Amino acid sequence: MADIAAQVAQFGEEFQQVRAEIAKVIVGHTEVVEGLLICLLCGGHALLEGVPGLGKTLLVKSLGAVLDLQFSRIQFTPDLMPADIIGTRVILQDEEGHRYFEFQPGPIFSNIVLADEINRATPKTQSALLEAMQERSVTVAGVEYKLQLPFLVLATQNPLEMEGTYPLPEAQLDRFFLKLQVSYPSVAELSEIVDRTTQQHEPTLQPVLSAERILAAQRFVREVPIASHVKDYAIRLVLATHPQAPQATELVKRYVRYGSSPRGVQSLVLAGKVRALFAGRFNVSFEDIRAVALPCLRHRLILNFEGEAEGIDTAAVIEDVLAQIPELPTRRIGAAV
Amino acid sequence: MSTHEPLERAARRLRRRALLVRRVACALDVLLAGSGAGVVVTAGMVLAGWPLSPLLVYGGLLGLAGLVFLGLAWRMRADALPVLARADCVLRLHERLSTAYEYLQRAPAHPFLTALLAEANRQAAQVDPRLVFPLRVPRRAWGVVPCLGALVALAVLPIGPVRFFDNLAAEQAAQEVVREGQRLERWGRRLEELARREQLERSLLLARHLQQLGRGLQQQEGESKAAATERVSSLQQYLERMQHELRQRALLSSPGAVVAQEVFVSRQSLKQELQQLLQLLQHETLPREVLSVAEQGILRLSRQAGEHSAEFERLLEDLRAGNLAAARRLLEEIVQRQQVLEELEHLERARQALEYTARALQGKAASDATASQTHTRTRPEQGEAAGGEDEAMFSEDMPALEDFTAPGMDESFGFSRYAQQGTPSPLRESSAPLSEVPVPSGEGAMRLSYIRYLPVLNQANVSPEAVSVHYRRAAEDVLTQERIPRAYREQVRDYFLAIGVIHEPAAR
Numbered sequence: 055m056a057d058i059a060a061q062v063a064q065f066g067e068e069f070q071q072v073r074a075e076i077a078k079v080i081v082g083h084t085e086v087v088e089g090l091l092i093c094l095l096c097g098g099h100a101l102l103e104g105v106p107g108l109g110k111t112l113l114v115k116s117l118g119a120v121l122d123l124q125f126s127r128i129q130f131t132p133d134l135m136p137a138d139i140i141g142t143r144v145i146l147q148d149e150e151g152h153r154y155f156e157f158q159p160g161p162i163f164s165n166i167v168l169a170d171e172i173n174r175a176t177p178k179t180q181s182a183l184l185e186a187m188q189e190r191s192v193t194v195a196g197v198e199y200k201l202q203l204p205f206l207v208l209a210t211q212n213p214l215e216m217e218g219t220y221p222l223p224e225a226q227l228d229r230f231f232l233k234l235q236v237s238y239p240s241v242a243e244l245s246e247i248v249d250r251t252t253q254q255h256e257p258t259l260q261p262v263l264s265a266e267r268i269l270a271a272q273r274f275v276r277e278v279p280i281a282s283h284v285k286d287y288a289i290r291l292v293l294a295t296h297p298q299a300p301q302a303t304e305l306v307k308r309y310v311r312y313g314s315s316p317r318g319v320q321s322l323v324l325a326g327k328v329r330a331l332f333a334g335r336f337n338v339s340f341e342d343i344r345a346v347a348l349p350c351l352r353h354r355l356i357l358n359f360e361g362e363a364e365g366i367d368t369a370a371v372i373e374d375v376l377a378q379i380p381e382l383p384t385r386r387i388g389a390a391v
Numbered sequence: 392m393s394t395h396e397p398l399e400r401a402a403r404r405l406r407r408r409a410l411l412v413r414r415v416a417c418a419l420d421v422l423l424a425g426s427g428a429g430v431v432v433t434a435g436m437v438l439a440g441w442p443l444s445p446l447l448v449y450g451g452l453l454g455l456a457g458l459v460f461l462g463l464a465w466r467m468r469a470d471a472l473p474v475l476a477r478a479d480c481v482l483r484l485h486e487r488l489s490t491a492y493e494y495l496q497r498a499p500a501h502p503f504l505t506a507l508l509a510e511a512n513r514q515a516a517q518v519d520p521r522l523v524f525p526l527r528v529p530r531r532a533w534g535v536v537p538c539l540g541a542l543v544a545l546a547v548l549p550i551g552p553v554r555f556f557d558n559l560a561a562e563q564a565a566q567e568v569v570r571e572g573q574r575l576e577r578w579g580r581r582l583e584e585l586a587r588r589e590q591l592e593r594s595l596l597l598a599r600h601l602q603q604l605g606r607g608l609q610q611q612e613g614e615s616k617a618a619a620t621e622r623v624s625s626l627q628q629y630l631e632r633m634q635h636e637l638r639q640r641a642l643l644s645s646p647g648a649v650v651a652q653e654v655f656v657s658r659q660s661l662k663q664e665l666q667q668l669l670q671l672l673q674h675e676t677l678p679r680e681v682l683s684v685a686e687q688g689i690l691r692l693s694r695q696a697g698e699h700s701a702e703f704e705r706l707l708e709d710l711r712a713g714n715l716a717a718a719r720r721l722l723e724e725i726v727q728r729q730q731v732l733e734e735l736e737h738l739e740r741a742r743q744a745l746e747y748t749a750r751a752l753q754g755k756a757a758s759d760a761t762a763s764q765t766h767t768r769t770r771p772e773q774g775e776a777a778g779g780e781d782e783a784m785f786s787e788d789m790p791a792l793e794d795f796t797a798p799g800m801d802e803s804f805g806f807s808r809y810a811q812q813g814t815p816s817p818l819r820e821s822s823a824p825l826s827e828v829p830v831p832s833g834e835g836a837m838r839l840s841y842i843r844y845l846p847v848l849n850q851a852n853v854s855p856e857a858v859s860v861h862y863r864r865a866a867e868d869v870l871t872q873e874r875i876p877r878a879y880r881e882q883v884r885d886y887f888l889a890i891g892v893i894h895e896p897a898a899r
Contacts, residue, residue: 058506279503281490283476330485336507339485382476 058336065271065331069095071262075120078257080113081250082243088332089234089349090117090208094268095275096324098231099187099207101172101222101353108236109247110210114168117208121268122261123165124202130175132218136182140192141199157194162186165202165265169209173219180226183207187229204268224312224356231321232346233353278327280338287381288322288343294375295355305374309361314354321350340381348372395495395508401515402492405474408520414464419532421463425456426538433545445546478523487511488518568619571748572608575601575623578744586737589662591730593633594737600626601741620752627745634738637731662733664688665726672710672719686710863887 069091076087086102090113093100102110111127118125128139141160147153161167162183172180186192190201209230211222227233239247250257263271294301296313306313326342333342348369355368432448435441476489491511494504501507579601586594604626608619671677671685686707693703702725709718866883869875875883 058503059509062506277502279490279494279498279501279507281476281486281493283472283489284486335485335487336503336510337486337490339487340480341485382473382480 061274062331062334062336065274066334068263068267068271069332072117072120075259075262076113076116078259079116079250080109081246082239083109083113083236086113086234086236087117088329089232090114091332092325092328092346093208093231094121094204094206095271095328096231096321097204097206097272098321098324099209099229101227101230101233102208102210102236103213103233104210104236105214105238106212108238110236111168111170113236114166114208114210116259118166118168119259120261121166121263121265123204123206123265123268125166125168126161126164127168127170128161129170130172130179132174132176134175134179136179139179139182140186140194143195155195157197157199159199162192163199163201165204165206167205167207169207171212172209173211173221175220177220177223180220180222184226184229187226202265204265204272227353228315228317230353232325232349234349275324275327275331278330278338279336280323280327283382284326284338284340284343285323286383287340287379288319288326290379290383291322291343291347291375292316292318292351294379295351295371301379303371303374303378305366305371309357309364309366310355310371311358311361312356314351318351318354322346325350344376347376394505395491395512397512397515398488398492398495398508401478401488401518402471402475404520405478405518405523406469406471408524409469409474409477410467412524412526413467413469415526416529416532417463417467418460419529419535421456421460423532423535423538424459425452426535426542428452430538430541430545433542437545437550474523478518478520481523482514482518484514487514564616568616568752569609571619571751572605572610574605575608575744575748576605578741579603579605582737582741589733589737591734591737593637593734594741597630597633597738597741600629601744616752620749623745623749623752627742627749630738630742630745634735634742637735637738662726662729664692665722665729668692669719669722669726672715672722675715677715682710859890 072091073084073087080087090100092098094117102114104110115125115127128134137160139160139162141158141163143155144158145153146156169183172183186201186205187207190203190205191198192201193199207230211219290301292314293299294303294313295306295310295318296302297307297310299313302310302313322343323338325346326338329342329345330336330338351372352368355371357366357368357371361371429449429452432441432443432452433445436443436445436448472489472492475492476486478484479486479489487507488511491504491507494501494507498504579598582601583595583598586592586598604622607622668685668688671681677685689703689707689710693707702721706718706721706725709715709721866887869883
């Protein structure tokens with residue numbers, strides 16, 4: 055018991071240090087930072103959405119610096135080719151004059167990949183990320199190359215400039231563990247940002263966690279217990295996002311075309327486990343599931359024409375589902391009472 | 392003590408509490424159902440007079456409710472995991488209790504279990520089952536209070552069995568009394584109007600009694616038929632006494648005897664002709680021409696009077712002898728007798744009206760009224776002039792409204808009214824002798840009526856007055872019995888209108 059409790063405590067301390075280091079550079083955005091850490095610990099990828107200038111890129115760079123992981127940044131443009139991401143084979147000549155092919159890995163061969171403005175690349179290039187994100191490997195000329203673990207893709211996109219962009223297809227969206235909304239800072243945060251960025255002194259970030267420690271933490275997270283009725287609640291939440299399901303709410307029936315995939319439940323439970331550990335608990339609670347429901351599910355719902363036409367936000371649909379679905383099903387309460 | 396004893400103990404306490412709360416709710420539900428059933432049965436016993444023993448009923452209900460409760464309570468279960476999950480939710484324990492309990496059962500070797508159990512045990516020691524399962528009375532259970540209140544009220548308050556059908560019958564009877572009262576008042580008004588016109592004092596008095604009785608029947612709500620019949624019977628007795636007194640005074644002993652009634656020659660009643668004669672004889676001396684006119688009038692009356700013509704002959708003798716005073720006295724006596732006669736007629740009609748009312752109240756006329764519904768349905772469409780309120784007066788046994796008119800002064804039927812309306816008579820006067828048509832009418836003793844009418848010049852071998860009454864009655868019977876198809880009624884009516892023996896309102 056002491057061992058687990060100590061591990062949990064150590065886990066909490068380490069990631070508190072990570073937060074503290076990031077906070078040296080990034081003002082506010084605590085939820086986004088927590089979301090990024092959840093993705094890191096769950097082995098998932100994150101999609102950050104926000105208007106330009108909110109510090110998305112800086113946040114990701116800072117995370118890379120704090121975690122002592124290899125970091126690479128890809129600026130997605132319309133002329134970016136898949137080979138520019140995953141690498142290509144080049145012809146080389148040895149001392150004897152023999153020519154041979156050698157694979158030159160692309161920027162994806164890093165622990166943390168920042169796919170900046172991912173929706174500006176063509177779908178062909180975007181899809182080059184699919185295998186890497188899901189399989190943690192890339193295949194070039196029939197040869198599969200494993201990516202270094204931990205592997206984390208952090209993509210950003212600008213929701214305003216839609217001209218000349220290629221919205222991510224649903225299949226690719228579903229591969230992102232969380233979708234995090236980077237919101238505009240408050241007055242106090244803005245004041246702090248101004249102070250920090252207009253001074254001579256620039257803070258330097260110290261690496262806190264190594265790759266091995268992160269991989270161990272990823273394994274540790276998966277051990278966290280979750281009660282059957284909590285898991286059942288996560289499942290009911292995801293099922294309620296499907297308009298055909300009996301649990302579906304009125305809002306879902308009216309505005310949603312397709313609900314969340316099973317990856318939604320996986321992300322809910324895993325993210326809940328991480329959140330429980332962050333809180334120093336040994337089990338997942340309903341509160342953990344509710345807290346991560348929005349970033350886990352908001353990009354997995356596909357609105358129908360009516361929803362799109364009326365400008366319905368998927369976040370509103372998920373909040374409605376959270377409000378409508380009881381934590382304990384009625385029959386369970388009835389059986390108890 | 393095992394490592395998870397506090398958690399197990401908390402689970403047991405929570406289960407017991409959950410069962411208690413659920414059983415209390417179940418008991419209240421059973422009580423609600425039982426008290427509801429008790430109210431229904433008690434209402435049946437008190438209001439409808441169900442022949443049930445209260446001891447048996449309430450004992451049975453209590454026993455049944457107890458059995459149902461025991462059956463339901465025995466089947467109730469409370470599992471540990473759901474009650475712990477409920478405790479986690481209510482006490483905001485972040486699902487520590489339920490997760491620890493579940494992993495203790497499902498995965499006792501889980502690496503997190505020890506730490507999880509330690510936390511759960513710590514929390515379980517502070518769990519108060521009363522906070523998790525508070526003993527609240529369900530909202531529906533408050534229905535027991537009004538049910539029990541109703542039960543007590545039904546048992547304590549002196550509410551007798553409600554006889555729905557008896558009430559209905561009583562209400563119908565009361566309505567019938569009121570209806571008869573309205574009818575009597577209507578007839579009384581009509582009789583008063585005629586009596587005032589004819590200056591018949593007794594008829595006037597009786598008419599007012601009739602109206603008074605009618606109003607009394609209408610105002611005495613809830614008066615039984617028997618009481619109403621008794622009141623009608625009292626007035627009938629009074630009327631009979633009045634008739635008897637009048638008969639004593641009249642020369643004609645019985646109204647069923649032969650009576651000279653109608654004089655149509657000058658479209659005046661016998662009484663009017665007698666009064667005109669009396670007016671002529673008011674002078675001490677009479678010119679010859681006036682004397683001649685008076686003699687002709689007396690002769691005419693003498694011919695009509697039949698067996699009573701002797702008085703007129705004596706009158707004629709006195710007149711011819713120049714004894715005007717004797718003739719005047721004799722004529723005054725005749726006029727008085729005629730007055731009495733008319734009054735008797737009126738009283739007879741009133742007697743018939745009272746008799747009809749008495750029979751209607753006794754229920755004997757109920758079937759007649761039902762049978763005559765077709766009659767009452769057809770008559771109003773024939774005669775709107777009779778007025779909507781008189782529609783019930785067309786029953787077979789009832790005296791018709793025209794029966795209240797003075798003899799010879801019929802306004803609803805006859806040629807006098809035809810002439811009064813100013814319509815030119817389609818019949819022409821001839822020099823043929825006056826015809827007399829015997830007409831059977833009324834009920835009981837046969838009353839012979841003589842109708843004198845001007846003979847008409849036409850091509851028929853039989854004079855119209857000889858057949859018109861028969862035709863009229865036959866037509867009315869046929870119309871009443873609806874033997875004539877509705878489509879032909881207009882033709883029948885037009886025919887009688889064309890031959891001029893009926894007038895427009897009566898033909899409808």
